[in-house]
Amino acid sequence: MFSQGTTHLGTSFKQYFEIVPALTEDLKREAYRIRHSVYCEDLKYEPLRPDQLESDEYDAYALHLLIHSVKYDIFIGCVRVIIPPTDDPDWLLPFEKICAHALNRSIIDPTKLPRKQIAEISRLAVISSFRRRKGEATNPINLSEEDFNHNPVPRFPYIPLGLYYGAIELARLHDIEVFFILTEERLANHFNKLGMQIEFIGAPLKHRGLRFPSMVNINKTIHNIRPVIYPLYQTIAQDVRTGLINKN
Secondary structure (H helix, E strand, C coil), rough: CCCCCCHHHHHHHHHEEEECCCCHEEEEEEEEHHHHHHHHHHCCCCCCCCCCCCHHHHHHHEEEEEECCCCCCCCEEEEEEEEECCCCCCCCCHHHHHHHCCCCCCCCCCHHCCCCHHHHHHHEEHHHCCCCCCCCCCCCCCCCCHCCCCCCCCCCCHHHHHHHHHHHHHHHHHHCEEEEEEHHHHHHHEEEECCCCCCCEEECCEECCCEEEECCCCHHHHHCCCCCCCCHHHHHHHHHHHHHHHHH
């Protein structure tokens, strides 16, 4: 798919984007604003809010990330990592409620895992002006077959990979071993071509389209990142760590 002659993806990423942990209330509001733009206004998955901020009860248990456009000096995307509280064994992640009857618990049973070692990635969103490719107006992020052609750099999917790798690093730093996600088959297949290793763990269900309950083993994914892509992960991971250090 990619050759060793490909432009250094980490360097290219930094020319255009920056990953920012949303550690302050103002930065979290930026994430909620993006979510409202995508999930409420564009896709109409959620009702419009008077304050134009989309948030729910899970945000109190979530770590949030933003992606910043260096050229335009605006935040263009976001994602959150929901971590269950360890003091409430009956507290369920969103996908555990939605997928209760769809999970194949012979593959993995979230209820039998230490709650402090699992998380869920959700509310990944990119503003419309940065995902306007053919057929993508009705998706919250942009990733397509054209990202896997023979000239990958101009179309390389920096934004969705930046958000996913940022979420993976943020989860890793909080000792999360497995994260769960509801995903489209098409999107999972595209990410898997990039070494993400999203594994389906149950039957598909209708939730904003057809979605599969899925999991990602964080250490396995990091270990199996393709060599040409690994500099990108390193760059994004450094952004996450720097953001956390600067806050502290």
